Amino acid sequence: MARLAEALRAAIGAIRAHLLRAALTVLGMVIGVAAVIAVVALLQGFGQSITQQFRNLGANGLVITAYLPQKAALEGKTARITPDDLLAIRQRVAGVRDVVPLLPLAQFSAEVRYGNRSSNTSVSGTTSGFPRNGARYPVQGRFVVAGDDTTRRPVAVIGQTLIKDLHLPARPEGHFIQLFGAWFKVVGVLNKVGTLVGLIDRDNLIYIPYTTAVSLSGTQTAPNIVIQLDVDNTRAIKPVEARITAVLRRQHHLLPGAEDDFKIQSAAELTKALTRALDSASLILGAIVGISLLVGGVGIMNVMLVSVTERTREIGIHKSLGATRADILLQFLLEAVLLSLLGGLVGLALGYGIGKLVVHLVPAFAGAIVPGWTIALSLGFTAAVGLVFGITPAAKAAALDPIEALRYE
Amino acid sequence: MSAAPATDAAPLLELRGIGKRYRMGETDVDALRGVDLAIARNEYVAFIGPSGSGKTTLMNIVGCLDRPSSGSYLLNGQRVADLDDNALARIRNREIGFVFQNFNLLGRADALHNVMQPLVYRGVKLRERRQLAAAALADVGLGDRLDHRPNQLSGGQRQRVAIARALVGKPSILLADEPTGNLDSTTAREIMAMFAALHRSGNTIILVTHDAEVAAHAERTVAIRDGQVISDTRRMAEEAAHGAAG
């Protein structure tokens, strides 16, 4: 419609006529939106880097861990997934492959020595199937192989941090390191995966064969292991989970009605839960920062009120030429919304820029991600703020009496 | 416009007992007291009277910019009192062309856009607006000043932009309040000649002035004093033409 296009043109003209004022007016808006976008971008980027870890498990992956319900813990019970459980699953659960144990022997607390250097690291026992979906792979030498496992070889695959910390040669294969008082031959070096949010060095670790780890863990009690496996068919995840539950409950002699003393988690579920948590955190943080947008809205209202007063005569002229209340209302409302949206757009760009900058300066953040919904939400919100805070000045302009407006000095 | 067709029997506009009262604190000011007036299509009328007599007030009521406090006003056979704000805006847009004493041009817009503005409120498409406005400006001799803003035009040129703007929508009535008040005598003569030409080509013109010489251009003079019509004189066509020439 010609009138709408003209009102839009007039609104743009009015904003351009006072560019500096427009810029100062929307400054609050810009800062508000920029803050929202930067916060959300960093949170989402953070979430992305975490979900990446889970994705390494694969869409069909399941993780079985021991889990003690609080009631059972109070009764003095313990929960563990044992090598026997591993065997039971391998033998009695159909439709799964790569059933791989992971036996964590030490978290950052195992002393490892080479020559006269020593360092603390994490040690886990596992089998050849473990480095799943190419997330970890040897860049030198090899990973744990089946033969290592059957013969309990004292071999180690190490992360790259250890080369540095222990002053190992750049190609450390064939060199011996000392772990738990025994000698291990380095057979491979893992790819570098970096830190987790800048805190946890994921390259400071050692993998040894699972059977070797079992024998190291002592003989008095069965070790507590983690089992990873892949379900052949994504749609069969539920029945497979049910089957594993039945097998493990029998293994653990749980009476009917007793709670499971283990947890089966799928990678997809973990990822989804995490994404949901991060999304709601983003939303809540965004909403808190979004309150600052209201302050921007008040600024816009103030300037629009001033503008209406300044342009009283102009409004009178338009009315004398046949502008209706609706024409005037539309024009001032459009002006307020445009002004507000302008602030939103600049804020969007600025916020994204800030996010990028923070990512660049702080290695903890893997990347800045601005999801589509934040863009839609912040632009929608700024437009709404313009509309809400623009309505009063626009109504004031529309209600002006033509004669009095023309007579205004 | 849903107005009844104008015939000789039905004047273009008819005012009966029009009063306008302003409240000034404790006292009331009666700007108009019982004005009776009928104007037919294609008349050229001058409202004349001393300062403060109520000429502008009357013109604003005739132009549907203002509402009377009392009395009735029929425009094209329609009771203006019955109309809402939107209908009045529509009348101002389609039936009335205003030429204000102080031009009242839009300062930020150039001549072309000033003249295009009334057509916006009529929903005319951009290209057609442009053509009509350019033609109207050419008619008042400003075809080469389309992109000049008001502050880049002389007083007489501004007045002509205002006239082009008033005429671009082909209104029933042209209302001009002191159209020569701010102009030198040469420019004033040019503007008056333009009005005479407009009248000859069929326009209805109402002129507000306190200057008898300017009023002499009209074929009918309505003298106003203290908010009342004190005389209403018509002259012969040749006489009016003579007045315009002098």
Ligand SMILES: Nc1ncnc2c1ncn2[C@@H]1O[C@H](COP(=O)(O)OP(=O)(O)OP(=O)(O)O)[C@@H](O)[C@H]1O
């Ligand atoms: N808004 C108003 N409030 C109060 N009084 C008003 C208002 N407008 C006009 N008046 C009064 O009404 C009377 C008529 O005013 P009007 O402007 O119609 O006079 P005029 O004949 O046009 O005078 P001039 O030749 O000086 O323009 C004046 O006495 C004026 O003071």
Ligand SMILES: [Mg+2]
């Ligand atoms: Mg006046």
